[in-house]
Amino acid sequence: MKTPIPDYLNEVLDSLRADTSGNTAQYIPELAQANPDLFALSVTTATGSTYSAGDHLTEFSIQSISKPFAYAAAIMDRGLERVLQSVGVEASGEAFNELSLEDGTHRPKNPMINAGAITTHGLLVSQTASAESRVSRVLELFSHLAGRELRIDEKVYASEIQTADHNLATAHMLRSYGIIDADAHEVVSGYTRQCSILVTVEDLSLMSATLANGGIQPRTRERVLTEDVARQVMSVMAVAGMYDGAGDWLTRVGIPAKSGVAGGLVGVLPDQVGIGAFSPRLDAHGNSQRSGRVFERLSTDMGLHLFAPSSGQLDVVDVRQEATHEVFTLQGNVQFMAAAELLDLMAASTSRTAVLLDISRVYSFTSVARRMALEGLRRLRLDSRRVILNDPLQVLANPDLGDGSYPESPADEHHEV
Structure with missing residues (x-):
């Protein structure tokens, strides 16, 4: 007998293909040229079974979906107390590229907005780490999370770094406040390489399923993260992963999630599943339009809302x-x-x-x-x-x-x- 789950996932994609609203990320030349019709979905259970549909073997750059996983690396490298000295955990209520800093401390409000993610990247490895070692750190961790060796798309990196003025300005501001110690240009370059790592929806579902599994990669059974780190990351995803739409997303969809401007979307339900979706057209918040609707459908059909009353272990x-x-x-x-x-x-x-x-x-x-x-x-x-x-x-x-x-x-x- 062949399992019917991929048939169901294909049905979900087919029901949403007619939605052609939104557009590719026009401010990054390489992403603006993406095929807008690509559409893919993958679900991995905490026990390691992966089910996929659509263009699930297509690679795309991870972009801001890298933020929660780099945050995990920073906590493991420097300790949560040290990370919290530089990056908060409160929802900003603002767009991803806003310079949302706390009064007094000048900390970025959370690690999901760009200011917080740039700070997080600068915390990787150690205070004296080289730019190369910070990039190597995230590439190695992401590969362990995905269960395969990942790589950086140099074309995407080159395209993004040419338009990184806003991130560079943010990094210089953070450095002026003493939030980051390293050279601003080196940190932004490394952060941009982090965002240019190539993944598939299957990679994303395995990475998020590792969070759902308390840090154990469900297919390799390797402990990649500690339970405390996985919990911290999922909590921040729930609070701030969807930027200025985070509150609406959590109440309506109820799946802690993180989006990327290449069209990826990742979600996690503790002890249950990790989900990856991909469709390059973005909505007004910079989130994938069709991927968001996929998550809405899965939440309703599968009863995956985080606060569903019947969410006991089955x-x-x-x-x-x-x-x-x-x-x-x-x-x-x-x-x-x-x-x-x-x-x-x-x-x-x-x-x-x-x-x-x-x-x-x-x-x-x-x-x-x-x-x-x-x-x-x-x-x-x-x-x-x-x-x-x-x-x-x-x-x-x-x-x-x-x-x-x-x-x-x-x-x-x-x-x-």
């Missing part, structure tokens, strides 16, 4: 082989994570016996989890396996498999579960 609690049946057991309030795990286990099954899905201890399904479970049963039946559903609470009310037929019930053959 698991496939048992898979066992009986004499004539392979039994899959779920419990709790089933959301995307548990349904994805169920489909992975069904897809990996090599048995030719009947399948019994036991949901007698399930209280609810989100809409997308319900669709996933029923589609899994349908595909198993297409593989010539009998499918049986034990659902005494009728949480899968009207479990039509898509063609007007239904799974068998245990009572049909007097099978005790």
